[in-house]
Amino acid sequence: MIVAERKPMVEILASIQGVSRLLVVGCETCVAVCLAGGAKEVAVLSAALRLALRERTSAVEILERSVERQCEEEFNAPLAEDIAKVEAVLSMACGVGVQTLAEQFPDAIIYPALNTQFMGRPEAPGIWAERCLGCGDCVLGRFGGICPITRCSKSLLNGPCGGSSNGRCEVDPEHLECAWQLIYDRLARLGQLERLYAIEPPKDWRSAHDGGPRRTTREDLRL
Amino acid sequence: MKSGSRLERLLWAGHFVVTAELGPPKGPDVAAVERKMSLLAGACDAVNVTDNQTAIVRLSSAATCALLHQHGIEPVMQMTCRDRNRLAMQSDIFGAVALGVRNLLCLSGDHQKFGNHPSAKNVYDLDSIQMIQMVKRLRDEGLTAGGDPVEGAVPLFIGGAANPFGDPFEMRVIRLAKKVAAGADFIQTQCVFDLPRFKEWMRRVVDLGLHEKVAILAGVMPLKSAGAGRYINANVPGITVPEAIIERLSRAGRGAKAREEGMRLCAETIQELRTIAGVRGVHIMAVEWEEAIRPIAEMAGLLPRPEPPEVAP
Numbered sequence: 006m007i008v009a010e011r012k013p014m015v016e017i018l019a020s021i022q023g024v025s026r027l028l029v030v031g032c033e034t035c036v037a038v039c040l041a042g043g044a045k046e047v048a049v050l051s052a053a054l055r056l057a058l059r060e061r062t063s064a065v066e067i068l069e070r071s072v073e074r075q076c077e078e079e080f081n082a083p084l085a086e087d088i089a090k091v092e093a094v095l096s097m098a099c100g101v102g103v104q105t106l107a108e109q110f111p112d113a114i115i116y117p118a119l120n121t122q123f124m125g126r127p128e129a130p131g132i133w134a135e136r137c138l139g140c141g142d143c144v145l146g147r148f149g150g151i152c153p154i155t156r157c158s159k160s161l162l163n164g165p166c167g168g169s170s171n172g173r174c175e176v177d178p179e180h181l182e183c184a185w186q187l188i189y190d191r192l193a194r195l196g197q198l199e200r201l202y203a204i205e206p207p208k209d210w211r212s213a214h215d216g217g218p219r220r221t222t223r224e225d226l227r228l
Numbered sequence: 229m230k231s232g233s234r235l236e237r238l239l240w241a242g243h244f245v246v247t248a249e250l251g252p253p254k255g256p257d258v259a260a261v262e263r264k265m266s267l268l269a270g271a272c273d274a275v276n277v278t279d280n281q282t283a284i285v286r287l288s289s290a291a292t293c294a295l296l297h298q299h300g301i302e303p304v305m306q307m308t309c310r311d312r313n314r315l316a317m318q319s320d321i322f323g324a325v326a327l328g329v330r331n332l333l334c335l336s337g338d339h340q341k342f343g344n345h346p347s348a349k350n351v352y353d354l355d356s357i358q359m360i361q362m363v364k365r366l367r368d369e370g371l372t373a374g375g376d377p378v379e380g381a382v383p384l385f386i387g388g389a390a391n392p393f394g395d396p397f398e399m400r401v402i403r404l405a406k407k408v409a410a411g412a413d414f415i416q417t418q419c420v421f422d423l424p425r426f427k428e429w430m431r432r433v434v435d436l437g438l439h440e441k442v443a444i445l446a447g448v449m450p451l452k453s454a455g456a457g458r459y460i461n462a463n464v465p466g467i468t469v470p471e472a473i474i475e476r477l478s479r480a481g482r483g484a485k486a487r488e489e490g491m492r493l494c495a496e497t498i499q500e501l502r503t504i505a506g507v508r509g510v511h512i513m514a515v516e517w518e519e520a521i522r523p524i525a526e527m528a529g530l531l532p533r534p535e536p537p538e539v540a541p
Contacts, residue, residue, distance in 0.1 A: 158339055158341075159309070159310070159336055159337075159339065159350065159352045159355070160352045160355075161336060161352070161355040161356075162355055162358070163355050163356075163357040163358065163403070163406055164357070164399055164402065164403040164406065165394060165395070165396070165399055165403070166336045166391075166394075167336075167389070167391035167393075167394045167418055167465075167466045168339070168394070168465050168466060169394050169395045169396070169465070169466070170394065170395055170465035170466050171395060172395065173465075175339070175465040175466075176339045176341050177341075178465070183395070185396070185399065186395060186396055189396045189398070189399050190396075201399065201402050202402060202405065202406065204357060204358075204361065204406055204409060204410055205357075205358075206358065207314065207353070207354050207358045207362075207373065208353075210353070
């Protein structure tokens with residue numbers, strides 16, 4: 006899922022300074038699952054904003070809504086009426102949802118309430134960890150199902166650097182496992198250690214992170 | 229001859245080589261480079277110039293190497309994958325060769341988290357093994373990574389690093405084998421304090437015949453005090469200073485006496501490394517202690533340094 010966390014209250018308050026009618030919109034997909042931007046978090050943030058703004062001279066009206074998937078326009082269409090009533094929208098979706106609202110409602114002022122972080126999974130209650138950089142050319146089959154591009158701090162493709170110690174990465178030994186220790190252990194378990202002798206060629210970054218937005222077309226689905 | 233560098237010619241002639249390290253200043257302070265050069269001249273065969281080591285911004289490796297070359301000291305240019313993509317790497321390599329550099333050590337590089345610009349974005353377009361492969365192609369095929377012909381020759385003696393003390397241990401020999409297959413001509417290892425583990429690693433290296441394909445220079449580091457050893461154990465992953473060494477430094481006393489003992493320990497390690505099959509030289513890393521290189525080389529019986537054969541076949 007896409008993992009996000011709420012921005013600090015101070016930053017959110019600064020962004021909506023002077024706004025007297027506000028719409029807070031959550032998203033019930035990824036950010037609801039990671040407990041950052043679903044209906045419950047919309048209610049919590051709205052209550053916190055009312056509390057923080059109660060000493061303002063003029064009253065602040067806050068509408069609370071949440072949609073199934075903010076990254077798809079059809080789910081956002083019913084928001085049109087509410088958006089027309091407010092001065093600003095605070096989106097609790099990921100960056101994709103925020104941009105979808107901005108594209109869909111070109112006259113509305115949209116502020117993000119979350120920091121979108123990564124594609125990852127929950128490792129333990131309250132802990133999410135990155136698993137995929139979306140490089141567009143999946144290499145997991147060659148590395149025992151563990152992504153060195155995402156999980157090695159240097160994205161090394163040909164084995165560990167000198168900073169791997171007792172299975173931990175020197176960049177943050179307390180929290181980070183060495184991806185190459187994981188890869189080695191898993192390939193050993195699968196009887197595929199011979200894979201480690203092959204020199205992995207330089208990555209073709211044209212499939213991602215080469216300095217431009219990507220799009221994908223499926224001709225079979227085009228109208 | 230691949231590069232005709234002094235280092236390559238000495239190894240070719242069968243000498244046990246000595247390299248040292250020079251850390252450039254944190255700015256264009258040429259006098260600081262010259263002071264360090266004077267400490268190293270004649271005490272070793274070639275001098276590694278670090279590339280923003282520990283991710284701290286310093287005078288560039290290529291420029292410092294050019295200064296060394298102008299003063300008749302052979303540089304080994306270090307280049308990391310942290311700060312450059314494949315375009316910048318090749319361009320800087322051409323520049324260094326044009327200025328007289330003949331040895332290149334290809335490194336992953338320390339993560340920026342450890343340096344003075346932790347908010348920087350790292351590059352890692354290539355890893356060190358891919359970099360070795362790229363440099364070999366520049367040299368042997370005259371082609372860039374993109375496939376275009378190179379104008380002019382790229383005579384470089386290509387080096388890589390190896391850490392026999394990192395984990396997973398089994399991966400360490402595999403990684404060396406990959407560096408050799410990629411085109412490494414010489415290897416400089418992480419500092420050896422744990423001789424038994426180093427010997428075990430070298431035994432596997434020799435079993436695979438890798439020592440015949442690549443010249444292995446064992447890394448050593450003199451310690452200034454027992455505290456320095458404890459600091460390494462607490463803060464540097466992948467290096468362990470045995471208690472016995474810390475104990476000896478501690479018994480030696482403080483200040484100059486501890487430093488003297490640290491140099492002696494280093495010289496003893498070198499003498500022991502010389503007896504290990506497959507070890508073709510030593511790389512002395514005296515971090516910000518270049519004064520130690522000459523006395524250590526002297527104590528280890530490595531001075532004077534030999535002259536390499538002028539022209540090799």
